[in-house]
Amino acid sequence: MEFVVISLLNGITYGLLLFMLSSGLTLIFSMMGILNFAHASFYMLGAYFAYQISTWTGFWPGLLVAPLLVGAVGAAIERYGLRRAHRYGHVAELLFTFGLAFVVEEVVHLIWGKVAVDYRIPVELDGTLFTLYDTDFPIYKGFMMLVSVGMLVALYALLTRTRIGLIIQAALTRPDMVEALGHNVPRIFMLVFGGGTALAGLAGVIGGNAFVTEPGMAAAVGSIVFVIVVVGGLGSLGGAFIASLLIGCIQTFSVGLTISITDVFALIGVELPEGSQVARLTITQMAPVLPYLLMVAILIFRPRGLMGAREN
Amino acid sequence: MNQRNFRSLAIVAGLALIGSSAFAQVKIAYIDPLSGPFANVGEAGLKGFKEAAEILVNQKGGIMGQKLEFVGFDNKGSPQETQLQLKAAIDQGFRFVTLGNGSGAAHSLIDAVNKWNARNPDKTVLFFNYAAVDPTLTGEKCSFWHFRFDANTEMKMEAITNFMENDKKIKKVFIIGQDYAHGHQVAKAAKEMLAKKRKDVKIVGEDLHPIGRVKDFAPYIAKIKASGADTVITGNWGNDLSLLIKAAKDAGLKSRFYTYYAGGLGTPQAMGAAGANQVLQLTEWHMNVPTKSTEKFALDFNKKYPGVWFYYLRVNNMVQMVAQAMNTAKSTDPKAVALALEDMRFKVDTGEVWMRKSDHQAMQPLYISIFAKKDGKAVKHDSEGTGYGWKTLASISQRDSQLPTACIMERP
Numbered sequence: 194m195e196f197v198v199i200s201l202l203n204g205i206t207y208g209l210l211l212f213m214l215s216s217g218l219t220l221i222f223s224m225m226g227i228l229n230f231a232h233a234s235f236y237m238l239g240a241y242f243a244y245q246i247s248t249w250t251g252f253w254p255g256l257l258v259a260p261l262l263v264g265a266v267g268a269a270i271e272r273y274g275l276r277r278a279h280r281y282g283h284v285a286e287l288l289f290t291f292g293l294a295f296v297v298e299e300v301v302h303l304i305w306g307k308v309a310v311d312y313r314i315p316v317e318l319d320g321t322l323f324t325l326y327d328t329d330f331p332i333y334k335g336f337m338m339l340v341s342v343g344m345l346v347a348l349y350a351l352l353t354r355t356r357i358g359l360i361i362q363a364a365l366t367r368p369d370m371v372e373a374l375g376h377n378v379p380r381i382f383m384l385v386f387g388g389g390t391a392l393a394g395l396a397g398v399i400g401g402n403a404f405v406t407e408p409g410m411a412a413a414v415g416s417i418v419f420v421i422v423v424v425g426g427l428g429s430l431g432g433a434f435i436a437s438l439l440i441g442c443i444q445t446f447s448v449g450l451t452i453s454i455t456d457v458f459a460l461i462g463v464e465l466p467e468g469s470q471v472a473r474l475t476i477t478q479m480a481p482v483l484p485y486l487l488m489v490a491i492l493i494f495r496p497r498g499l500m501g502a503r504e505n
Numbered sequence: 506m507n508q509r510n511f512r513s514l515a516i517v518a519g520l521a522l523i524g525s526s527a528f529a530q531v532k533i534a535y536i537d538p539l540s541g542p543f544a545n546v547g548e549a550g551l552k553g554f555k556e557a558a559e560i561l562v563n564q565k566g567g568i569m570g571q572k573l574e575f576v577g578f579d580n581k582g583s584p585q586e587t588q589l590q591l592k593a594a595i596d597q598g599f600r601f602v603t604l605g606n607g608s609g610a611a612h613s614l615i616d617a618v619n620k621w622n623a624r625n626p627d628k629t630v631l632f633f634n635y636a637a638v639d640p641t642l643t644g645e646k647c648s649f650w651h652f653r654f655d656a657n658t659e660m661k662m663e664a665i666t667n668f669m670e671n672d673k674k675i676k677k678v679f680i681i682g683q684d685y686a687h688g689h690q691v692a693k694a695a696k697e698m699l700a701k702k703r704k705d706v707k708i709v710g711e712d713l714h715p716i717g718r719v720k721d722f723a724p725y726i727a728k729i730k731a732s733g734a735d736t737v738i739t740g741n742w743g744n745d746l747s748l749l750i751k752a753a754k755d756a757g758l759k760s761r762f763y764t765y766y767a768g769g770l771g772t773p774q775a776m777g778a779a780g781a782n783q784v785l786q787l788t789e790w791h792m793n794v795p796t797k798s799t800e801k802f803a804l805d806f807n808k809k810y811p812g813v814w815f816y817y818l819r820v821n822n823m824v825q826m827v828a829q830a831m832n833t834a835k836s837t838d839p840k841a842v843a844l845a846l847e848d849m850r851f852k853v854d855t856g857e858v859w860m861r862k863s864d865h866q867a868m869q870p871l872y873i874s875i876f877a878k879k880d881g882k883a884v885k886h887d888s889e890g891t892g893y894g895w896k897t898l899a900s901i902s903q904r905d906s907q908l909p910t911a912c913i914m915e916r917p
Contacts, residue, residue, distance in 0.1 A: 196731055203723040210721075306812045307545035309744070309771040311890070321757065328730055329757030404720055404751070405744050405775050407545070413720060448712075448724035449731075478684065480724075481715045 195326040200445045202325070206334045208441025209341035210400055214414060215421040215433045216344060217392030223428030224365050224385040226283070227275070230290040232418060234297035235390040237411040239263045239397025241305055244312035244406055252315035252402075260394040267390025271383045294411065301408050309407035337399055344392065345434055352430075361385060420488045426501025435499055440484045447480040454479075530574045531837050533601040533633070533827075534594035536587055536614065539579035546606055546743065546770050549813045550635070550820065551577045554603070556806055557824040568831045573824070575603075582606060584613035591617050595630060600839050603823070605636030605655075608686045615642060618650050626917070631839035635823050638765075639686060640694075643866040647912035650839070652846060652865045654823040654858075658687070658740070660908055661787050661871070662694035664901045665763050668873050669736070670702045677709045679734035679760070681725060683745055684713035691740030691765070709734050717745060722752035729753075734760050742766035747775030754779035761785065767876065768895060769816030773888035780876040781893055787873050789855065790818035791895040792886040794872055796854040800886075814889050822858050822869070826851045840917060857903055864912035871901040 218232045242262050246255035270293065278289040314333050321329040352358040364371045364381050372378045404410070421440060425432030453475045491498060535554055537547040554575040562573045576599070578590040587610045594602060604614050611634055622629045634642065634653040638661070643653050656664075669675055680695050682688030692711055699706055709732040712725060719725075726749075729737060737760050741749055746767060753760070760783075766772065767786040776784065790796070792803060803815035830845035831837055848862040856870040874895035879887040887894040 196727065199727045199730075200724060203721070203727060207721045207723070302544075307548050308812055309545075309747070309775055311774050311777075313777065324757070327757075328727065329755065331755045334755070405747050405771075407744065407771070409717075409744070413717070444721075445724040445727075448714075449728055477712055477728075478714075481718050 196449060199326065199328055200449050201442065202330065204442030204445035205438060206338055206441070207445060208438035209338050210396065211417065211421055211441055212434050212437035213341045213344060213396035213399065214393065215418045215437060216348065216430060217389035218418055219422050219425065219428055219430060219433045220348070220392070221386055221389035222422065224361060225382055227286050227290070229389070230287065231293035231297060232393055233411040233415040234294045235263050235267060235393035236397040236400065236414060237301060237408070238266065238297060239394030240312065240401025240406045240410065241301060241310070242394070243398040243401055244310050247312060256398055259398045260391040263394025263397070264387040264391030268383050268387030271386035275386065276379065294415070298408055298411060307408055309405050312402045312406040314402045333403060337403060340395070340399055344395070348430060417484060420484045423488050424491050424498055426498025429498065429500040432498055432500030440487070443483050443487065444480055447476050447483055450476040452476055530572045531568045531831065532574050532576055532599055533603055534578050534599040535575045536578045536580050536590045536594065536602055536604045537606050538582040539577055541581050543582050543606060543743070549770055550605060550817065551575065552810055552813055553815065553817050553820045554824065556809070557821045560802065561821060561825050562828045568828050568837070569835065573828060580610060582610065584609045587613045588617045595621065600629070600837070601631050601633065603633040603635055605634065608637045608639035608642070611637030611639065611642055612646070615646060615648055615651050619648050622650055629839045631843055633823055633827060635817065635819055639690060643864040644911040647864045647910070647914055649843060649914055649916050652843070652860060652867070654819045654867045656789065656869065656871060656906060657866065658690045659694050660906050661765055662691065662698055663908055664871050664873065664906055665738070665787055666695070666698040666702050667901070667905070668899050669699070669763070675703070675706055675736045677707050677732065677734045678736045678738060679710040679729045679732055680708065680738045681712045681714070681729070681749070682740050683716040685716055688713055688740055691738070695738045717743070719745065719748065722749045723756065725749070726752045726756045726758055729760065730756065730758055736761050736763065738763045740765050743770065743772070744775070747772050750776050750780050750784060759783070768888065769814060771889070773876070773891050773893065776876065777891050778893065782875065782877060784876045785873060785898070786895065787871060789869050789871055791872060791874050792888065793874070793884055793895055794855060794897060799854050818855070822851065822853050826858065826860065859903060864910040864914065866910065868903045868907050870903050871906050872897050873899040873901070
């Protein structure tokens with residue numbers, strides 16, 4: 194029981210962080226049809242900006258300013274880079290964002306060096322929120338969950354309850370019509386891209402000090418965010434939320450299970466030959482692969498994802 | 506450009522060439538990751554070698570009047586790329602190579618060097634290993650053309666378990682490691698040695714996780730906690746170690762961590778206060794081992810390269826021993842250097858480093874230390890500007906770290 198409760202808590206916390214990471218990506222994709230390979234790079238930029246600001250003024254201003262800065266960088270990249278690449282179709286866009294990821298990494302190397310920077314959790318949030326079965330739950334994790342849920346609610350409200358949200362949604366399906374009504378569609382796209390990258394930046398501000406802020410941090414999360422977006426359904430915010438929690442829980446629970454593949458197959462009545470390497474693998478060892486297996490399974494059996502709107 | 510200009514340019518270029526050959530250099534190829542996820546580790550190592558060559562060799566007369574120089578070759582951490590870089594280095598006239606990161610790359614290099622030397626006995630190449638700790642490199646796979654200046658996994662685990670033998674508070678041990686050769690060997694050595702030395706200690710769990718992939722170690726910590734372990738042994742390094750210890754702190758896990766690599770390359774910075782009084786390391790040196798000249802070297806180094814912290818004493822040892830071997834042999838021929846390096850006993854300021862002839866494994870004093878708050882006495886210097894540094898708990902003499910070897914060396 195203790196194990197289940199603790200694992201569930203860990204899974205939800207991790208899942209909510211994953212949601213922060215992937216919500217911007219899914220937003221950009223659903224609005225603009227761009228698969229942004231550099232999304233995790235904006236996450237890294239957020240962490241580094243917040244670190245830099247925290248060395249001057251402390252953590253709290255960074256929480257607000259860093260995502261805005263990242264958003265501004267994102268908007269500028271959309272305006273002066275991506276928009277030009279857009280004329281040459283999706284492949285050009287894809288390659289553009291792919292290259293962008295490398296550029297951002299090199300820039301980070303040049304400015305902050307290759308070694309991890311000392312970006313710390315603020316003192317106010319450094320401590321224990323509550324103790325459950327003798328395991329501490331840190332305040333900072335609670336803060337992470339709060340921000341993530343707040344982000345979901347705010348995004349949902351923005352897209353469905355406000356005028357700008359309506360225009361964004363309209364621009365998604367009928368850009369010509371929206372343009373004819375006098376709205377500046379390219380500017381809306383720029384705002385969406387800036388907003389999406391700002392969300393990644395916010396995740397970086399919060400994830401950077403919870404984990405480690407170093408130049409490899411973008412590459413480390415780069416692939417998992419795509420898994421979430423694919424599993425959740427390309428372009429579905431709700432789907433990304435559910436997929437994040439699902440993958441968070443799958444990873445934490447599978448780490449805790451020490452049964453081997455042989456045991457799993459024995460459950461369904463299949464006897465595996467003894468002594469093979471694969472049969473001796475435990476679920477714990479397979480934990481990091483499971484999200485990718487899930488993605489493959491989803492692509493085979495339900496290509497539009499859990500809550501995706503479109504088949505393609 | 507007219508004819509005359511071109512001619513004068515050619516003459517200048519020619520003079521420059523002649524000029525440089527008068528100061529011919531002894532060059533060593535540094536084959537390690539200089540890009541990709543482990544770039545920070547490779548960069549720090551290269552800076553260490555360059556600084557050591559300059560201060561400890563070149564400013565003290567060099568090698569038979571020549572300068573020692575290290576040149577970086579980027580193997581991206583991959584065994585295949587290592588072979589290509591070796592080829593490139595040989596083509597450029599290098600006869601000495603050094604590598605440290607990753608036993609996979611080290612295996613690949615030792616194979617390639619052996620093969621090359623068998624085919625080109627007049628153009629042999631020598632491999633100095635400063636950090637790849639797989640015991641087989643000086644065991645079953647030992648080679649006359651390979652020298653290791655770091656203690657290997659088994660020697661390190663021997664020292665750690667000897668220390669644990671006397672700590673009767675240890676009852677339950679959990680082993681966690683990265684899922685590759687190094688992690689497997691640490692786990693194997695820990696289990697075998699604990700079974701011999703402490704029959705009462707129970708191994709309550711053993712986990713291998715993929716290297717460099719895990720972001721959130723909370724589930725692993727939950728498992729360690731559930732197992733009731735009071736002690737954790739890990740060979741993890743880099744972010745895999747930092748994140749593990751951060752997660753342990755978050756969950757309030759009070760177990761002690763015995764590590765190989767908590768002392769450097771960003772890990773102290775990432776741990777911060779979280780590691781205090783809970784994380785131990787085994788190394789050949791740390792800032793608070795009383796060593797006058799190394800202390801000064803380290804402080805100067807840290808000032809000169811902000812953000813990179815001096816960590817590898819063995820790099821300094823290696824550079825000086827190689828230089829001495831060349832000076833005694835009065836030659837820079839790899840075979841002559843190897844023969845001079847064998848059985849060398851070299852005084853460093855922690856004691857003596859002995860390069861054992863039978864397997865080319867260096868024997869040196871080792872230290873077990875714990876991460877503790879800087880107090881100006883036992884913890885005189887902090888580590889990476891954290892306010893916490895390493896406090897020596899035990900020192901292991903060179904003699905006590907020695908283990909028998911399985912090496913049967915083929916000698917040319």
